[in-house]
Amino acid sequence: MLVKKAYIIGVIGGRKADIKELVIAEKVGRLLAENSVMLICGGLGGVMEASARGAKTAGGVTVGILPQEEKEYANDFIDIPIATGLGIGRNIIIARTADALIAVGGEYGTLSEIAFGLQMNKPVIGIGSWRIDGVIDADNPDSAVKKALSALSAD
Amino acid sequence: MLVKKAYIIGVIGGRKADIKELVIAEKVGRLLAENSVMLICGGLGGVMEASARGAKTAGGVTVGILPQEEKEYANDFIDIPIATGLGIGRNIIIARTADALIAVGGEYGTLSEIAFGLQMNKPVIGIGSWRIDGVIDADNPDSAVKKALSALSAD
Amino acid sequence: MLVKKAYIIGVIGGRKADIKELVIAEKVGRLLAENSVMLICGGLGGVMEASARGAKTAGGVTVGILPQEEKEYANDFIDIPIATGLGIGRNIIIARTADALIAVGGEYGTLSEIAFGLQMNKPVIGIGSWRIDGVIDADNPDSAVKKALSALSAD
Amino acid sequence: MLVKKAYIIGVIGGRKADIKELVIAEKVGRLLAENSVMLICGGLGGVMEASARGAKTAGGVTVGILPQEEKEYANDFIDIPIATGLGIGRNIIIARTADALIAVGGEYGTLSEIAFGLQMNKPVIGIGSWRIDGVIDADNPDSAVKKALSALSAD
Numbered sequence: 001m002l003v004k005k006a007y008i009i010g011v012i013g014g015r016k017a018d019i020k021e022l023v024i025a026e027k028v029g030r031l032l033a034e035n036s037v038m039l040i041c042g043g044l045g046g047v048m049e050a051s052a053r054g055a056k057t058a059g060g061v062t063v064g065i066l067p068q069e070e071k072e073y074a075n076d077f078i079d080i081p082i083a084t085g086l087g088i089g090r091n092i093i094i095a096r097t098a099d100a101l102i103a104v105g106g107e108y109g110t111l112s113e114i115a116f117g118l119q120m121n122k123p124v125i126g127i128g129s130w131r132i133d134g135v136i137d138a139d140n141p142d143s144a145v146k147k148a149l150s151a152l153s154a155d
Numbered sequence: 156m157l158v159k160k161a162y163i164i165g166v167i168g169g170r171k172a173d174i175k176e177l178v179i180a181e182k183v184g185r186l187l188a189e190n191s192v193m194l195i196c197g198g199l200g201g202v203m204e205a206s207a208r209g210a211k212t213a214g215g216v217t218v219g220i221l222p223q224e225e226k227e228y229a230n231d232f233i234d235i236p237i238a239t240g241l242g243i244g245r246n247i248i249i250a251r252t253a254d255a256l257i258a259v260g261g262e263y264g265t266l267s268e269i270a271f272g273l274q275m276n277k278p279v280i281g282i283g284s285w286r287i288d289g290v291i292d293a294d295n296p297d298s299a300v301k302k303a304l305s306a307l308s309a310d
Numbered sequence: 311m312l313v314k315k316a317y318i319i320g321v322i323g324g325r326k327a328d329i330k331e332l333v334i335a336e337k338v339g340r341l342l343a344e345n346s347v348m349l350i351c352g353g354l355g356g357v358m359e360a361s362a363r364g365a366k367t368a369g370g371v372t373v374g375i376l377p378q379e380e381k382e383y384a385n386d387f388i389d390i391p392i393a394t395g396l397g398i399g400r401n402i403i404i405a406r407t408a409d410a411l412i413a414v415g416g417e418y419g420t421l422s423e424i425a426f427g428l429q430m431n432k433p434v435i436g437i438g439s440w441r442i443d444g445v446i447d448a449d450n451p452d453s454a455v456k457k458a459l460s461a462l463s464a465d
Numbered sequence: 466m467l468v469k470k471a472y473i474i475g476v477i478g479g480r481k482a483d484i485k486e487l488v489i490a491e492k493v494g495r496l497l498a499e500n501s502v503m504l505i506c507g508g509l510g511g512v513m514e515a516s517a518r519g520a521k522t523a524g525g526v527t528v529g530i531l532p533q534e535e536k537e538y539a540n541d542f543i544d545i546p547i548a549t550g551l552g553i554g555r556n557i558i559i560a561r562t563a564d565a566l567i568a569v570g571g572e573y574g575t576l577s578e579i580a581f582g583l584q585m586n587k588p589v590i591g592i593g594s595w596r597i598d599g600v601i602d603a604d605n606p607d608s609a610v611k612k613a614l615s616a617l618s619a620d
Binding site: 318348371373375379380381390391392393394395402403406407 | 473503526528530534535536545546547548549550557558561562
């Protein structure tokens with residue numbers, strides 16, 4: 001029996017992000033929380049931490065899928081740290097668990113998550129991220145979250 | 156930087172459980188929630204569902220680490236469904252994320268989680284479960300939860 | 311202690327491939343075997359099968375990292391089938407085990423392997439594949455195998 | 466289409482093994498190779514290394530499923546090193562790929578592999594290993610290999 005649960009959206013992006021990306025990620029996190037969407041991310045620093053911090057400022061719930069074997073590596077804004085021990089292989093779990101992905105900048109790790117998301121036919125929104133066939137571009141956090149939610153409600 | 160987060164305890168046991176085991180699992184879940192401990196389990200039926208139901212009756216938070224690729228397989232009492240797509244390989248993630256494990260009955264799948272927990276030097280409490288060197292036996296839910304919490308606070 | 315072993319090169323590409331891609335993949339497999347390089351691939355059909363068939367015609371050794379839980383899904387040209395049960399998450403194991411990757415065409419699954427390979431700083435050669443920063447383009451199998459071997463011997 | 470391939474048998478046991486266990490493991494490896502069975506193991510030291518060495522003395526093929534992200538950690542007797550990066554989670558891949566398991570001694574890691582093997586309904590033979598319901602006891606390498614092969618041919 002498949003039961004519909006609340007939406008979970010993944011925010012993906014690099015550990016090394018510039019200040020502009022961090023501001024965007026934090027706003028995305030806040031908007032997701034304001035829309036009662038759970039946030040899932042890689043649980044570490046940079047875009048992951050900024051988005052989780054944003055979600056927490058709006059009272060959201062944050063899940064961190066960690067590469068490490070110990071959950072203590074999660075950033076301070078993660079409510080639910082999951083210690084996978086899979087290294088960057090944990091990216092597949094983020095893509096599988098999320099209903100949609102929002103990529104903020106990002107390098108090769110982010111590209112692997114985008115690829116997995118697209119392969120699973122999930123909406124993938126990009127803000128200043130990889131321009132890959134299938135990624136929906138957005139100019140700013142508001143537009144990205146709107147596009148993600150609209151893609152989901154259209155399912 | 157390793158930061159200490161709230162305790163997460165795993166309740167492990169079979170999908171096929173008898174009524175006695177289900178009652179025990181539900182009580183364990185309720186007691187964990189009453190002690191502000193987050194529950195992690197395999198997210199499916201039997202002991203997993205009973206423990207999650209128990210936790211929810213006491214307002215707890217429940218995490219389900221699913222073998223499937225889709226999170227919709229989670230039982231109705233899971234707040235945070237994680238779709239791993241690893242099959243029974245997801246057992247390692249339960250063991251890694253939990254601070255301690257409480258086994259209720261269980262067959263070979265449960266045995267693999269007990270083995271992983273012991274290998275990671277985590278407290279593993281058993282109620283009518285596998286009798287393996289290193290498993291701490293408990294007669295009932297109260298005793299099991301007490302033993303788990305006491306082992307953790309001793310760390 | 312890290313000991314140097316024989317080279318293993320991954321051939322990646324889609325299950326659905328056109329005849330031109332299959333011819334290229336088979337040639338790549340044959341050339342790898344002629345250069346005493348072990349072939350690793352996803353173990354299924356399309357580019358994976360064509361490259362393994364090519365390697366076997368030249369007496370090479372072929373490893374298939376399967377998404378399924380049973381090794382019987384491997385194509386007929388796989389000597390060593392590895393049943394991971396990780397679904398497309400098995401792509402990370404191909405990238406980790408290979409010293410270099412040669413992509414022939416390919417869709418999103420191939421893109422995830424390219425991303426992982428680049429993230430691990432491994433040479434990734436593409437023949438009619440994704441044009442991603444970091445991928446070394448090659449026009450044909452000879453050129454691709456030469457570029458891969460030359461990148462490895464330069465390490 | 467499921468095609469039958471050559472048998473692959475896993476030899477499992479600890480990295481820390483006493484001399485008696487190492488002698489047994491080496492003999493098991495040699496006997497497997499003499500019976501044209503491929504050996505799969507965890508690829509590291511102790512029982513894993515001894516069994517691989519035994520297989521190589523008889524011209525067998527050896528596969529090592531490594532916990533690490535780099536295949537260079539494999540012992541010197543591994544022909545096919547697979548770098549999973551899954552840590553001890555790689556045990557599930559050994560159990561999935563093997564047609565049968567032979568456990569020589571072993572601690573909790575070995576117990577997890579035994580549990581997975583039994584859960585998958587595969588023959589699990591133990592020589593001085595965990596006494597778990599379902600494990601077939603054997604007194605020595607000859608008996609263990611005979612029992613494994615006989616269980617497989619009965620399928």
